Amino acid sequence: MDSRELRYFVAVAEELHFGRAATRLGIAQPPLSRTIQQLERRIGVTLFDRTSRSVALTTAGEVLLHEGRRALTALTAAERRAQRAGSPRLVLATKPISDGGLLEKILAHYAADPASVEVEVRICSIGEQAVLLREGEADAALLRFPHDDADGFAYEELLTEQDVAVLPRTHRLAARESLTMSDLSGEQFPHWPGFPPNGGPLVRDAAQLMQLIALGRTIALLPESTRHHLRTDLIGVPVTDAPTSTLAIAWPEDSRSRPLAALVEAAVNSAPR
Amino acid sequence: MDSRELRYFVAVAEELHFGRAATRLGIAQPPLSRTIQQLERRIGVTLFDRTSRSVALTTAGEVLLHEGRRALTALTAAERRAQRAGSPRLVLATKPISDGGLLEKILAHYAADPASVEVEVRICSIGEQAVLLREGEADAALLRFPHDDADGFAYEELLTEQDVAVLPRTHRLAARESLTMSDLSGEQFPHWPGFPPNGGPLVRDAAQLMQLIALGRTIALLPESTRHHLRTDLIGVPVTDAPTSTLAIAWPEDSRSRPLAALVEAAVNSAPR
DNA sequence: GGATATGGATACTCTGAAGGTATGGATTCA
DNA sequence: TGAATCCATACCTTCAGAGTATCCATATCC
Numbered sequence: 001m002d003s004r005e006l007r008y009f010v011a012v013a014e015e016l017h018f019g020r021a022a023t024r025l026g027i028a029q030p031p032l033s034r035t036i037q038q039l040e041r042r043i044g045v046t047l048f049d050r051t052s053r054s055v056a057l058t059t060a061g062e063v064l065l066h067e068g069r070r071a072l073t074a075l076t077a078a079e080r081r082a083q084r085a086g087s088p089r090l091v092l093a094t095k096p097i098s099d100g101g102l103l104e105k106i107l108a109h110y111a112a113d114p115a116s117v118e119v120e121v122r123i124c125s126i127g128e129q130a131v132l133l134r135e136g137e138a139d140a141a142l143l144r145f146p147h148d149d150a151d152g153f154a155y156e157e158l159l160t161e162q163d164v165a166v167l168p169r170t171h172r173l174a175a176r177e178s179l180t181m182s183d184l185s186g187e188q189f190p191h192w193p194g195f196p197p198n199g200g201p202l203v204r205d206a207a208q209l210m211q212l213i214a215l216g217r218t219i220a221l222l223p224e225s226t227r228h229h230l231r232t233d234l235i236g237v238p239v240t241d242a243p244t245s246t247l248a249i250a251w252p253e254d255s256r257s258r259p260l261a262a263l264v265e266a267a268v269n270s271a272p273r
Numbered sequence: 274m275d276s277r278e279l280r281y282f283v284a285v286a287e288e289l290h291f292g293r294a295a296t297r298l299g300i301a302q303p304p305l306s307r308t309i310q311q312l313e314r315r316i317g318v319t320l321f322d323r324t325s326r327s328v329a330l331t332t333a334g335e336v337l338l339h340e341g342r343r344a345l346t347a348l349t350a351a352e353r354r355a356q357r358a359g360s361p362r363l364v365l366a367t368k369p370i371s372d373g374g375l376l377e378k379i380l381a382h383y384a385a386d387p388a389s390v391e392v393e394v395r396i397c398s399i400g401e402q403a404v405l406l407r408e409g410e411a412d413a414a415l416l417r418f419p420h421d422d423a424d425g426f427a428y429e430e431l432l433t434e435q436d437v438a439v440l441p442r443t444h445r446l447a448a449r450e451s452l453t454m455s456d457l458s459g460e461q462f463p464h465w466p467g468f469p470p471n472g473g474p475l476v477r478d479a480a481q482l483m484q485l486i487a488l489g490r491t492i493a494l495l496p497e498s499t500r501h502h503l504r505t506d507l508i509g510v511p512v513t514d515a516p517t518s519t520l521a522i523a524w525p526e527d528s529r530s531r532p533l534a535a536l537v538e539a540a541v542n543s544a545p546r
Numbered sequence: 547g548g549a550t551a552t553g554g555a556t557a558c559t560c561t562g563a564a565g566g567t568a569t570g571g572a573t574t575c576a
Numbered sequence: 577t578g579a580a581t582c583c584a585t586a587c588c589t590t591c592a593g594a595g596t597a598t599c600c601a602t603a604t605c606c
Contacts, residue, residue, distance in 0.1 A: 001348055029584095033564075045355060052582060068355075071350070075274055082334050086331075325553060326601080460576075
């Protein structure tokens with residue numbers, strides 16, 4: 001199959017509207033209609049049930065949307081990885097607050113390796129690391145289980161922490177030595193992107209989250225290590241029965257790059273124990 | 274990136290010769306040279322070191338070959354899976370001899386499910402199941418670990434067996450009650466495709482293997498269950514310290530098809546214990 | 547060392563696929 | 577019933593991709 005056709009198909013499948021999809025693709029509507037028809041004819045299945053008023057995916061269309069997206073990201077990933085293969089430099093994707101204080105150690109450890117190359121650290125917004133890794137923009141990423149998803153990646157677990165409640169210092173529970181989850185039952189938690197809305201404010205990055213907590217609009221359960229770099233108007237209070245999460249370094253399963261292997265090793269050696 | 278360019282690149286990378294690659298692609302050499310030049314220019318890296326006498330992959334080229342092959346199979350897989358999504362039918366890929374006698378049970382179990390759909394069984398030659406699964410030709414495959422590789426697939430282990438030595442009845446060891454690996458040290462084992470040559474005859478399918486064993490040209494270590502359907506001129510002799518192998522059913526990690534889930538369940542329920 | 551062969555690059559020509567505009571025809575809605 | 581919406585069709589245009597002929601560099605051989 002031609003990747004152009006697939007890109008067009010995905011656009012229509014996402015918009016469920018030929019006109020809008022055409023605009024998004026920067027072409028006129030008629031050639032888009034034709035291309036989709038050609039695609040359907042060539043592969044021999046109907047992809048959309050369309051009336052003159054509505055467009056809906058068929059079962060086959062749903063499958064093609066799902067698998068096709070994968071194929072397209074694989075395509076762009078191939079290109080990006082090839083581009084970056086020339087320049088001897090690693091890109092490490094990480095979230096701003098949840099590196100468990102390990103990031104500096106990892107970089108120092110790795111830099112001590114005489115064969116080390118330059119490491120570019122890309123601070124990502126929430127959930128973005130996996131995308132960067134999948135699209136070949138990054139060589140490795142620090143992920144946090146179970147929040148992040150490592151399917152299709154190899155990974156090494158680095159450290160497991162319990163969450164603490166991050167509260168404004170003015171919060172009624174801020175002075176407590178420790179809390180239990182039931183103490184937090186009435187609280188408003190943030191709405192993480194990619195998760196179902198829970199009534200809380202939508203949060204895209206760490207600074208924004210901290211600001212919202214400071215304003216008393218939400219509170220959050222974050223890994224213990226974040227306590228070391230909280231703003232002065234916030235406080236982290238232990239929660240005895242809080243969930244734990246595990247920091248891991250992940251990389252594309254099939255990568256056989258030496259510098260990457262050294263970086264992973266440095267990360268593992270930087271982890272406690 | 275355009276999939277056409279990538280296909281052209283892969284052809285040249287595999288042939289390391291523009292003329293041959295062009296022939297293979299069914300086009301003339303000049304447009305191929307131009308397309309590769311355009312690709313290099315667009316992504317900004319040199320993919321081949323070429324003199325007027327030789328063509329060699331650069332590091333970036335190697336990366337693109339590896340990743341690009343993946344992307345192309347993902348592309349064809351997307352198409353095949355979409356094509357097959359319409360017709361309610363499952364394709365199960367398996368090797369001819371190594372189903373552990375389980376295949377019939379699985380099919381019977383599954384057919385008993387009132388919601389079951391037709392199952393096409395594709396008998397594969399060695400190592401072909403993973404390819405069929407990867408390319409979207411099959412919905413599930415019976416694999417044998419550690420011989421087969423399940424990377425990128427989900428799987429359930431079904432049963433573990435110890436290998437027996439399959440010998441011609443005329444073989445000097447054929448009458449023995451049992452053997453050890455050291456008894457077999459002087460024997461000629463077959464050359465499995467995809468493995469380094471070991472001097473033995475290259476074997477592509479089961480019938481061929483059995484024939485070669487009967488002729489005394491080779492012997493093989495095969496799962497115990499194959500003893501039930503050996504030719505009468507062959508015999509399977511237990512080997513006390515032979516390696517074990519595990520039969521598993523594998524499927525594309527991200528498949529969410531109901532009939533497939535039912536088939537997997539039937540397979541698990543068909544397995545001993 | 548000159549003749550020959552090999553193999554990728556370049557110059558040019560041409561065709562068809564991809565894109566554009568105009569419009570048709572079905573459905574919804576006021 | 578008329579207007580609006582939206583996908584399909586008809587027809588035209590353009591440029592990317594394919595072809596042929598040829599050049600140029602290097603290896604090979606007598």
